[in-house]
Amino acid sequence: MRRRALLLVGPALLVPRLLAGAAIAAEPAPPGLAALLRRFAAIPRSEARFSESKAIPELDLPLPSQGTLSWQAPDRLEKRTASPIEEVLRVAGDRLVYERPDRGIRQEFNLDDQPEMRALVEAIRGTLAGDLAALQRHYEIGFDTLPEEGWRMTLTPRSLRVRAAVQRILVSGRGPQVLQVETEGNGGVSRMQVTPGP
C-alpha cells in the first residue's frame, strides 16, 4: 500500500511541466516592503521548526505534519519533515531534491518542471533572501504592515497555469522573521506555523 503511494508521487512530480514566468513590468515595491526585505537580506542563515496542517476539502480532517526548516543564503532551503512521514525537500538554485530516507528514495528534479513547488519555494526563499526582484518575478505582491513590527505579504502567482494549482500564498511574520505561510489552492488551505530557533 505504501508502495502504491510512491508510485503516485514520482509521476505526480513529473507531470505538469507548466509554463513558468511571464513578462514582468518593473513596478514600485509597496512602502515598507523594501525595508523589511533588506533586514531579511542581512541574515545569511537561519533555522526554524514548523508545524503544518493541510486542509483538503475532500478530507474530513486536516493532515498534520511537522519538522524543521533551514535557510542558507543565497539560495539553499531545506524542509525536513519528521512526522508523520520522514521526508526531505532540499532546494539549491533550480535543483530540487526529494528524499524519503525510510525507503531509500532520492529523486532530483528541476524546479522548472515543478511549478507548484516553484510557487511555494520562491515565496519562502525570496522572502528569506530579501530578494524583491525574485518575488516580483513570480508574484503580484500585496503588503500590509501590522502593529508591533508585524507584516503580511499576499502573493498571487503571475503564471495562469501555476495559479490553477496555487491561487494565493500568504506569508506573515514579525520583523525579519517568518511566522506563518498559508497556501491556498484547489479549495484547500495549507497552513504552516513557523517557530524560529533550532
Next chain:
Amino acid sequence: MTDGTEAAGTGGRRAAARLLLVLALLAGLGAGLGLGIGLRTDLTGFLPAGRSPAAAFLLDELRRGTATTLLLAGIEGAPEAELARLSRETAAGLRASGRFALVGDGTTTLSDSERDLLFRYRYLLSPETRPAAFTAEALRAKLQALLDGLRSAASPLLARFGFADPTGAFLGLAREFLADARPETRDGAWFARGAEPPRALLLARIAGAGGMDAAAQGAAIAAFRAAFAAAHPGPARLLLSGPGVFASEAAVAIRGDVELISLASGLLLAGFLWWRFRSLWLLGLVAVPLGAATIAGFAVAALASGGPPHGISFGFGMTMLGVAVDYPLLLLGLRRPGEALGATARRIWPVLRLAAASAALGLAAMLGSGLPGLVQLGLFAGSGLLVAAAVTRWGLPHLLPTGLRIEARPLPGWIAAGLAGLRGRPRLAAGAIGLAALLLAALGGPSWQRDIAALSPVPAAAQALDAELRRQIGAPDVRVLIALGPGTEEAVLRASERLEAALRPLLGPGGALDGLDLPSRWLPSAATQHARAASLPAPGAAEAALREAMRGLPFRAQAFDPFLAGLAESRDLPVLTAARLGAEAPVLAARLSPLLSGEGNAVRGIGLAQGVRDPAALARAVAGLGDPQILLVDIKAETEGLLAAYARATLLWALAGGGAVLLLLGLGLGGARPALRVAAPIGGALLVTLAALAVLGKGLTLFQLASLLLLAGLAIDYALFLARPGGQAAPDAAARDAPSSGAVLNCAVATLLTFGMLSFCETPVLRGIGVTVSVGVASAFLLALAMAPARMSGRADG
C-alpha cells in the same frame, strides 16, 4: 620545348583552331548534360530492391520510413547553464518554425487540451483497466496510497488529479508518454548522462518529409541551424545527425569529394603531362577522348537509370575514365619516327581494341551485381572506355597537324635505368607474386567486409557521432525491427497487442530484451478499448465498491464523485483512433506516428526492440506466434545477407568476365600461350593487391571488388602494350624496340595520380577504392614490365 605550334605554321594554326573548337563543343555538351540532367546525391539511389519479404520491408523502411525523419542534436562547447539556455531557445525556435512534428527537449509538455483528452480517455488507454482494479479491495489500497501521497510533498498535484482518478490511471499514462526520456533534465534541457564536457541534447522529427525527401529535409536542417544561430551560440557548437542529415550533408560531402577529385586530379594530371611533354597540344589532345568518354558514359547511365545518375557513380566513373587518358598517351608514345599519326593509330588499333574491349568486358561484371549504384558505374565506365578508344583511333589523327611531333622528354637517368633493369625478369615477378600469395594464405585469404557502414557513403566520423547521440538520447538503435501488417489500422494494432503479449515475459533486466516500443503502447486497438470500457463497473456497482473501500478512511462522502462520473463517461466514449489522436493530441501522435504509417488497408506498423541480449529467444517468440502479420527483421543479419548476396553475384560475374576476357585475349592474340602470358601480370597484380589489403586489415567491399575489375582492365593495357608494343598480331624485333615502357609508365603514373587522390576522400567508399587501385596499378605496371620480353638494350626512351 618540343611544342611545334610555330613550326607547323598556318596548317598548325588551323589545326589548333579545330582542336579548340572540338574541346569547346565537348565542354558545351558536357555542361548542357550536367545542368540539364544533374546528379543524384541522396542515398536511396544506391540501395537495391529487396528480394525476401524481410529485406524488402527493411529497404522500404530505409528509403521512406518515418525513421528517416528523425534529427538528433547535441550542443557542446560552453558552460552547462549556457548550453541549457541554447537548448531551450533553439527548441522554441524549432517549434515556432512549424517544420517539425515533434521537438523533444527538457521542456516537453502536454498542452491543456491534450492533457484533457488523455484524462478523459484514461481508462480506455490505461493497461491497468481490468475488472479486478475496481473491486472494493483494490480501490481501498489505492485510496490509502492517495492519502499517503496527500501527506507528502506531492500533495498539491494529487489534490488536483487524485479525486477524479484515485487509481492513478492518468498519472501512469502521463509518465509513459512524457517521462521515458533517458537523458537527464537540468535547467529545462536534456543533458547527456555523465558526458564530460557537458552536452545538451535535442530531438526533432521533421514534419511531413516521409522518407528521404532531400529538399524538405534540407530545409528542415537549415531551419534547425537557423534556430541555433538565432540563440546566439557564441563559442558553443551544434552537432546534428540523423538520416536526414546524412541524406543532405552526405550529399554535400559527396559533391565536395567529387569536386575535389576532379579538380585536384585534373591539375595533377595536367602538371605531370606538362612535365613529361611540355606541349599544350598534348594536353588538348588528351582531353578529347576523356571528354567524349565522360559525356557518353553520363548519357548512357542517365538513359539506363531513367534519370540523373548517382553522384558516387559519377565520381568513381570519372576516375575510372582516367584510363581513357592512356589511349592518347599510348598513341603518341608509340608513334615511330616519320610515321603519320593515322598510321600509328591503324597499327596499334588491334591491341588498343583488345585492351578497351577486355577492360569494358571486365567492367560488365558490375552489371550483374544487381546493386543500382554499381550497375550505373559499370555502364558509365564501360561505355565511356569504348568511346574513348574509338575517338583515339578515328578522331585524334585528324586533330593533330601533319608534321607535328609530340614526344615525351627523356626520363631522368635513374628512372630509365631502373625500368630497363626491371624489364625481362620473369623470375623476380614470379617471386613477388609467390610472396604475395604466401602472405595472403598466411593471413587467411581476403576477408569480406560485412558491415554495411563500410558501404555507406556517410563518413565514418558522422556515423560515430550518430551512434553516440542515439545512445545518449535513448533513441532506438534499430537493430531489430518487427514489421506488423500490412492491413487495416485495427488489424495492425491487434497484431501489435498479440506481439506485446507474447514478448512481455521476455522483457526486463534479466530477460531477452530491455524494452519494446509498439504502436499499441500509444494507441490500443478498438477491440481493446471496447473491452476496457466493458470491464468498467456499472454506476451502481462502482458506487457500492467505492463506499466499502472508503470505510474508515477520512475522505468526505462526496470526495470521489468526479471518479464515479469519469467511470460512467468512459463506458460510452467513442474509441480513440490514430486520426483523432493526430488532430487533437500532437505530442502523443508524434510518439505513435513513427510506429504506424499508411492508410486504409495498407497500414503498416513497426515494433522496435531495445537492448536485445538474446536475439534467438526473441526470434523464437515471434516465430512461435506463427502470425503472418508479424515479421521479425534482424537488420544486421538481413543487411549482411543482402551484402553477401550482392557480393556473390558480383564475384560470379567477375569470374565469368575474367573467363570471357581470357577468351577474348586468346582470340585476339591467336593462342592460349600468349593470352596466358598477358594474363599473368594481371592475375599477379590482383594477388598483390589482395595481399596488401589483407595486410592493411581492410575487408573487401563490393566497391573494392569493382575496383579490382577496373584494375584488371588497366593491367590489360600495360601487359598488352609492354608485351606487344607494335600492335601486330605476331611480335617482331622492331616492335619490341618501340619505346613502350616509357609510354606505359606515363599511363601508370597518370592513373596513380587520379586514384591516389581518391585515397584522400572523406567518403569511405571512395577512399577504399583509391587505396585499392593505387596499390594495384603500381604492382600491375611493375609486374607487367618484369614479365615483358627482355630488350636488346636499356636505351632510355620517351
